[in-house]
Amino acid sequence: MKKFSYLFLIAVLVISLLPITGAAKDKTKHDEELWNAVKPLSTTVTFLNTGAHPDDERSDLLAYLSRGLGVKTSSLIANRGEGGQNEIGSELGNALGIIRSNEMIEAAKITGVKAYHLSETTSDPIYDFGFSKSPEETLEKWGEEVTYERLIRFIRTYQPDVVMPSFRNVDTQHGHHRAMTVLSGRAFEDAADPTVFPQQLKEGLSTWQVKKLYLPAASEEEATTSLEIGDYDPVYGMSYPQLGEKSRYMHKSQGMGNDVPVEPRQFHFELWKEAVSPNEADLFAGIPYDFNAWADNVSEKNISVKLEKLQKNLDKIISLYPNRKAILSPSQKALKDVRKLAAKVDRSSMDKDLKNDLLHKLELKEAQLQEVSFVASNLDVEITTDSSVVTRDEDVTVKMTVTNNGNQMIKHVNAGIKASEAWDFDDKEKIGNLKPNESKTVEFEGEVPEEAAYTHPYDDPVIQPQISFKEKGATTTHAVNLEQPLSVLPELSVTTDPENVMVNTADVQENIPVTVKVKNYKADDHEADVSLNLPDGWTSEPVQQEVEFEKEGEEQQVTFYVTPPADVKEGDFSIRAIAEADDEIFDTTIQEISYEHINDAYYQYPSSIDGVAFELVKPDNLKIGYVESGFDTVADALVNAGFDVTKLTEQDLASGDLSQYDTIVTGIRARLAREDLIEHNDRLLEYAENGGHVVVQYHKPWDNWDSNTTAPYPLEIGQPSIKWRVTDETAPVTVLQPEHKLFNYPNKINESDWDNWVQERGLYYPMNWDDRYESFVSMADPNEDPFKGGILMAEYGEGTYLYTNLVFYRQINNQVPGGYRIFTNLLSYGMENE
Numbered sequence: 001m002k003k004f005s006y007l008f009l010i011a012v013l014v015i016s017l018l019p020i021t022g023a024a025k026d027k028t029k030h031d032e033e034l035w036n037a038v039k040p041l042s043t044t045v046t047f048l049n050t051g052a053h054p055d056d057e058r059s060d061l062l063a064y065l066s067r068g069l070g071v072k073t074s075s076l077i078a079n080r081g082e083g084g085q086n087e088i089g090s091e092l093g094n095a096l097g098i099i100r101s102n103e104m105i106e107a108a109k110i111t112g113v114k115a116y117h118l119s120e121t122t123s124d125p126i127y128d129f130g131f132s133k134s135p136e137e138t139l140e141k142w143g144e145e146v147t148y149e150r151l152i153r154f155i156r157t158y159q160p161d162v163v164m165p166s167f168r169n170v171d172t173q174h175g176h177h178r179a180m181t182v183l184s185g186r187a188f189e190d191a192a193d194p195t196v197f198p199q200q201l202k203e204g205l206s207t208w209q210v211k212k213l214y215l216p217a218a219s220e221e222e223a224t225t226s227l228e229i230g231d232y233d234p235v236y237g238m239s240y241p242q243l244g245e246k247s248r249y250m251h252k253s254q255g256m257g258n259d260v261p262v263e264p265r266q267f268h269f270e271l272w273k274e275a276v277s278p279n280e281a282d283l284f285a286g287i288p289y290d291f292n293a294w295a296d297n298v299s300e301k302n303i304s305v306k307l308e309k310l311q312k313n314l315d316k317i318i319s320l321y322p323n324r325k326a327i328l329s330p331s332q333k334a335l336k337d338v339r340k341l342a343a344k345v346d347r348s349s350m351d352k353d354l355k356n357d358l359l360h361k362l363e364l365k366e367a368q369l370q371e372v373s374f375v376a377s378n379l380d381v382e383i384t385t386d387s388s389v390v391t392r393d394e395d396v397t398v399k400m401t402v403t404n405n406g407n408q409m410i411k412h413v414n415a416g417i418k419a420s421e422a423w424d425f426d427d428k429e430k431i432g433n434l435k436p437n438e439s440k441t442v443e444f445e446g447e448v449p450e451e452a453a454y455t456h457p458y459d460d461p462v463i464q465p466q467i468s469f470k471e472k473g474a475t476t477t478h479a480v481n482l483e484q485p486l487s488v489l490p491e492l493s494v495t496t497d498p499e500n501v502m503v504n505t506a507d508v509q510e511n512i513p514v515t516v517k518v519k520n521y522k523a524d525d526h527e528a529d530v531s532l533n534l535p536d537g538w539t540s541e542p543v544q545q546e547v548e549f550e551k552e553g554e555e556q557q558v559t560f561y562v563t564p565p566a567d568v569k570e571g572d573f574s575i576r577a578i579a580e581a582d583d584e585i586f587d588t589t590i591q592e593i594s595y596e597h598i599n600d601a602y603y604q605y606p607s608s609i610d611g612v613a614f615e616l617v618k619p620d621n622l623k624i625g626y627v628e629s630g631f632d633t634v635a636d637a638l639v640n641a642g643f644d645v646t647k648l649t650e651q652d653l654a655s656g657d658l659s660q661y662d663t664i665v666t667g668i669r670a671r672l673a674r675e676d677l678i679e680h681n682d683r684l685l686e687y688a689e690n691g692g693h694v695v696v697q698y699h700k701p702w703d704n705w706d707s708n709t710t711a712p713y714p715l716e717i718g719q720p721s722i723k724w725r726v727t728d729e730t731a732p733v734t735v736l737q738p739e740h741k742l743f744n745y746p747n748k749i750n751e752s753d754w755d756n757w758v759q760e761r762g763l764y765y766p767m768n769w770d771d772r773y774e775s776f777v778s779m780a781d782p783n784e785d786p787f788k789g790g791i792l793m794a795e796y797g798e799g800t801y802l803y804t805n806l807v808f809y810r811q812i813n814n815q816v817p818g819g820y821r822i823f824t825n826l827l828s829y830g831m832e833n834e
Contacts, residue, residue, distance in 0.1 A: 030235045031322040036112055037372045038321050039070035041314040043290050044361040046072045048160035049113075050151075050184045052176035053081045053128060054104040055251045056166045058216070059111060059244030061267045064229035066112035068240055072364060074114040076154055077104065078147070078180055083128035083759060087255040087672070088595065090630060092813070094122040095591055095603050096253065098457045102598035103251050110247035116158075118150045121458060122603070126150070130759040131727045132175030133781060135182045142179070148190075149200075151183050155191040156205045159360050161287045163188070164214040164269070172722060181215070188213045188273045206356055211287045213273040223268035225281040230265030241265050252597055255672075290314075291365075294358060300348055306341050310334065314365075317372065325408055328376040329472055335369040336474035338362055373471070374478040378406030379413070379434070381480045383465050387552065388484040388600070391491045391522050394448045396423070400465055400480075401441040404434040412470035415442050418479070419463040422449035428466075448488055455487040457593075457601045462486055487602050492528055492579045493519040493590035494607035498640045500815055501575070503564050503613040509642065511561040514540075514609065516577045518556050519590070520549035528581035530558055535573045537565040547579070568613050572815070575609040614817040617746040618643065618824050619831040622662050627653070627677055629667035632697075632809035634823075641820065643827075650676040658687040663827050665695045668809050671710070672703040685712055689797030693830045698764050698805035712796040713770035715803060725763035726779050726787060733761070734778040736788065742776055742825055745832045749825060753818030762806040765789050777806075791826070802826060 047065050049057055057075040066073040080097030091099060101117065108115040119126040125143045132138045139147060155163075165184045167177035190196040192209035201207070217223035232239045238246070239262045249257030269283060276286030288294045291311035295304040313334045320326045342362040345355060382401040390396055400415045416428030425446035434440065446463070455462060463486055468477040497515040520526045526549040532540050540560040547556040562575065578587045591603040624645045626635040638645050646652075646661070653676050658664065664687060670677050677684070688694045689712075699705045699717060707716040718724025733754045735743055743749040761779055766789035773792040780786035793802040804826065811819025 029322070031324070032235055034322055034324060034327070034372075034375050035235045036067070037368070037375045038318050038327065039067070040072060040368050041318055041365070041372065042070045044294065044365070045069075045162070045284055045287060045289055046158070046160045046364070047074070048155075048158060048163045049073070049075045049166060050077075050163065050180050051075065051166040052078045052174065052180050053084070054100040055081070055107075055248070055254050055256055056177065057104075057107075057113065057115075058164075058166050058267075059107070059247050060229055060241040060265065061227075061244075062113045063111040063243040063247070064227065064231075064240040064267075067236065067243060068229070068231065068233060073112065074116060074158060074160070075104075075108065076116045076118065076151075076158075078117070078142070078176065079119045079124070079126050079128040080117060080122075081128050081254075082122075083130040084254065085669070086253050086631060087669075088253050090633060091591075091593065094605070095593060097122065097128065098593055098601045098603055099253050099595070099598065100251070101458065102601060103253060106598055107247040107250040110250065111243060116154065117458075118147060118154070120150075121456065128176070131722075131725055131763065132179075133171075133727055134175045135169065135179035136175075138175040138179040139183075147179075148183055148186070149197055151187055152191050152197050153200055153205065155187055155210065156200060156208045159208045159357075161211045162214065162284070163210050163212075164216070166216070168215055168218065172720070174722065185213065185272065188275075192275075209275050209353075211274065211276045212271065212284075214269045214283075215272050217268035217270040220266065220268050222270055224271035225283050226266045226268045227283060228264060229267050230263055232262050238262070239265075250597055252595070288361075291361075294361065297354065298350065298358070300350060303341070303345060303348060303350075306337070306344070310337055310341060313337070324376045324378055324406060328373060328408070331369055331372040331376055332472035332474045332476065335366065335373060335476065336472060338366045338369060339474070342366070370476045370478060373476040374467075377410050377469060377476075378404060379410060379467065379469070380405050381415075381465070381467050383480060383482055385482065385486060387523065388482070389487050389489055389521050389552075389602075390448050391489060392448050392452055393450050394523055396446045396448060396463075396486075398425075398444045398446070398463070398465060399441060400429075400444070400467075401439055402431055402434065402467060403439040404436055407436045409436070410434045410469050410471070412468075412475075413440075414468045415444075416466050416468075417444045417446065417463055418466055419446065420449075422452070423447065423463065424449075425463070452488050454489060454604060455485075455602065457603055462488060484600055489521045489590055489602055490586050490588060490604070491520065491522040491526065491584075492581060492586040493517075493521065493588070494530070494577050494579050494586055495519070495589045495591075496575070496577045496607055496609050498636065499609060500637065500640070500813070501609050501611040502616070502637075502641050502815065502817075502820065503568055503573075503611065504616045504642065505568060505570055505613055506615045506617055507642070508564055508566055508568055511541075511563060514560045514562050514575065514577075516558055516560065516579075516607075518547050518558075518579050520552060520554050521590070522549075523552045525550050526581060528579040528586070530577070530579050532560055532562065533576035533578060534562065535575070537568075538575075539563050564613070570614050571612070573611040573613065575611060577607045577609070610815055612815040612817060614820075615747075616641065616817075616820055616824060619662075619746055619828050622828055622831055623660065624827060625652070625658065625661035625664040627664065627666040627670050627674060629670040629673040631673065632668045632813075634665075634667065634697075634809050634812055637812045650674075653677060653680040653683060658683065658692065659690065661687075661692065662831060663693045663695060663829075665827065666697060668697045669699050669703050670697075671699055671705055678704050681710060685796070685801075688712065688799040688801050691798035693799055693827075694801045695826055696801070696803045697809065698762070698807070700764055707768075711794075711803060712801050713772050713794055714768070715766055715770065715773070715792065716768040717805075718765050718767035721764055724765040724767060724787070726761040726765075726781050726790075727763075728781045729757040729760055731761050731779045731781060734786070736776055736778055737774070740776065741832055742791070742793070742829060745825065746828055747821040747825055749818075749822055753821050755818060756816055757811055757819065758814045758816065759810050760807055762787070762790050762804075764805050766792060766803070766805065770794070773803075793829070800829060802829065
């Protein structure tokens, strides 16, 4: 019997040490939504993570702090990521920034983090202008004053106890990252200094002293404190790092997210600055962690006692999880107590700074308790609108169906719409009491104001449905998000195709086809006259065309043939497309951005064609095959410039006659997007070997690029990529073989062809390559050694293989003449004898 007992105890001990997985995990029914609401009641601490771009958040740590500890956690990001690349579509610039901003919102929902940005609008001064190698360059381009003012304003508004930049200020880091770290360090003192941006205080803000400022430690040995964040959480069925990676998968335009195992993971902190004592290793040492700790800091006995009682009640609510019915009444009572206690603190004579801090914590707890009460109420709100898109003067109907999915009556239920008075929505609708399983529907009628601003992608919702109920003498109000936010748009969207036009002064096109697509967003039939505003001396055939619409969402298109003057001058020009309807001019494009993982967004910009006229000589018979990646629009630009371009399909690569093409080009990062290119890479090499000319645009090292087998001879892309780029778009360029055909046919390339480049010269430079490649250009960022791998070409059999990591796609997209001319020469190699 003793032996059995001994073995049984060993078995129990072993099982207790195993991760909670499998059957043990399945036996407990967890209410994730409720736990997300009640866990934050355990602490009053707030934590802010600062960074530069969407995806800079330390997702594993933030998941642990927010979901594991219940700490109110936020991520403040400087820009919108507009200067990056897009791994899910062709949107770049502001449109990409809109995608990445919405991805960050969705990512933050998973970890329970609130996402904020310093950048306020598209083309904001705080813009992702591309890679930077220093904080000084970054702040010069962003505007140091405006950036710092917004950061101080945010800290004084959000009032974080702890701040941690995502990155250290070291030269191996992106200059944008370093800039946010530098400013975060300065803000530790300045946010508490009334002489710094005093206008903010006149506007009603107060100074705020961050209690602790941390950095991610460079190593475990240098850490001030460390946290074990790798724990498995049965509520979510995963560990906190796994939860963090789940959120990172939402950054799809950046290809983020990895599958990680459940295993220990330490996060190491280095204490940078602190305004509290004692100097202890614990992350939150010296910071009141809950209302019990706040009670110790308050001298007024009656307030101190009530704070302790409040925390006891909050802990009781947490202990009642997962019983929604049991939680509702005590959460409502605690809500009432918080409001009374806040009023008492406000009337007290305690120290001003202490009062400000405590009132802020009570305000946060009031918001958290309302969330707990709403979740515990089991109220389900379904909202429908006639359309997610409306136009000015249009009637709007919002239908709200409220259902009590719980097993207790919810009393004094009201519904309403929060919007400006100009929308003229009905007053709130009284629903009354809702018995278990009972539903009631109310409708609200409003009208879009005649002067309503068109919706900007970064705006707060123009209307916000709300639901409220009363229990235990306290009213809980909950804002309900529309499944798709309402957008106010112009009645007509006018889109040109192409968006960019180049006119070749060496061979002026007689007719440039311009297609204008007009989309109707008005909720009834519509008609409009479409025309083009042309530069002096230009003509179009026809001059004007009419389009008619029968319903909302309908799209019509018309084509104009534009003729420039025979003596067109070199330089920039613009063609504006307009639609006139009901004595109103519509001259903006509405770019619809729609992906399954984010809300739809609408980006409005002028419906103009950006044009440039310059001399571009090209071979008459050059026939190009282009393997599109979906990440650039170079093929279309070449077609518009008069090149004979065929976009190669999977079937073309697999079995088509590639020998018909003089040159085959692969789009940027094509091996990431085109599995068929990987599969049939041997056919591309065979094409070159048999006399063809291959031009490969840049790839990242991890874009299925094999250093030994992808190119005909070894070619290794540089890592870490941060070091293998030239970010200064004005960096001097040395042509190593100026007499080579690449720089003389069909265009004579000179220094001016390297002028006016945008964003950067090149990125992901090769770090090693076979001696059989020739190198043609040398360039470097200031005070750095030059790179010579920007254009590499090797003879292979009867043909040639050329690799370039220079960002021609950005230059062509931005109408840089030199980008066109140099790229044309790269494409035309081998044609000089034709």
